């Protein structure tokens with residue numbers, strides 16, 4: 331704690347103009363509308379400031395947590411008073427590169443990216459226009475929908491690696507994308523700063539039409555009128571989480587303010603006043619029931635940030651509040667050092 335307090339003080343001094351919120355309610359930064367206060371939430375306006383914050387944190391043997399749009403996260407009601415979060419919301423550079431590929435910083439929303447591609451007559455990101463996350467969060471989990479995944483369009487990703495504080499450019503292959511995972515989700519310690527997308531030329535009206543069609547499908551099937559974090563569980567091989575949950579009679583099942591959506595059983599929604607414990611208990615019940623009745627083990631897709639909750643043992647890792655234990659040389663072997671900060 332003392333280390334964190336010192337780091338916050340140094341960050342304030344190093345970046346006096348930056349927004350640095352203290353004890354900020356995480357519910358306002360989560361699509362679930364759930365979460366107590368975080369000790370500090372930094373909102374840097376450029377990549378250099380992100381690197382400065384990370385350097386100060388590293389000097390104190392701490393690692394920040396990176397927040398995109400908060401659309402795939404469950405924050406604890408108790409808050410995260412031992413954490414500093416860096417929000418990417420101001421990393422908004424988005425432009426065409428001379429070779430026709432698209433450069434986007436981590437905080438660009440996937441809908442803005444998809445619209446930009448459409449306006450420039452580039453196809454391949456129509457599926458992403460309705461996903462409410464950012465480029466950073468999307469690369470982290472290899473977001474996808476309707477048969478498309480970000481990996482299909484990504485050429486490379488630039489990240490800051492916390493253990494050695496250097497920037498690396500990873501090719502698509504080096505990003506090791508898989509179904510709802512990537513090198514970044516399996517190796518904590520990378521801050522995704524930007525990505526380059528390689529797209530195909532296409533007809534602007536056709537691209538817009540496809541985006542409209544997919545978004546209409548989304549509106550018809552998903553409970554977009556209630557706070558949620560998207561699909562609660564990953565798709566088990568050869569099956570659908572929503573179908574299994576419905577088959578077990580759990581559609582509409584609720585714990586406190588958390589409910590298995592009546593519109594789409596794959597979603598857990600906040601019907602009003604849900605706590606993180608409600609969501610967690612509901613997800614546990616769903617997982618146990620589905621396992622008992624069908625033998626299929628559902629892995630959470632939502633990233634749960636609560637050290638004392640156990641669900642993540644079988645799902646995504648919780649962030650460490652210390653510098654990653656990865657071998658710092660691992661990155662150097664994998665990618666190309668761009669710049670030492």
Ligand SMILES: Cc1cc2nc3c(=O)[nH]c(=O)nc-3n(C[C@H](O)[C@H](O)[C@H](O)COP(=O)(O)OP(=O)(O)OC[C@H]3O[C@@H](n4cnc5c(N)ncnc54)[C@H](O)[C@@H]3O)c2cc1C
Nearest residue numbers: 398399400401402463464466467468470473474475522560
């Ligand atoms: C209504 C709704 C519909 C959805 N539909 C879909 C869908 O169709 N397909 C789909 O795949 N997902 C869907 N989602 C889930 C979510 O939008 C995606 O997973 C998205 O990629 C999350 O992005 P984010 O910016 O919100 O990430 P966050 O929720 O902010 O973060 C998620 C994880 O990514 C990490 N992260 C974020 N940015 C960075 C960065 N710059 N560097 C390193 N790590 C980072 C965070 O640390 C965290 O671990 C949906 C969610 C909702 C609420």
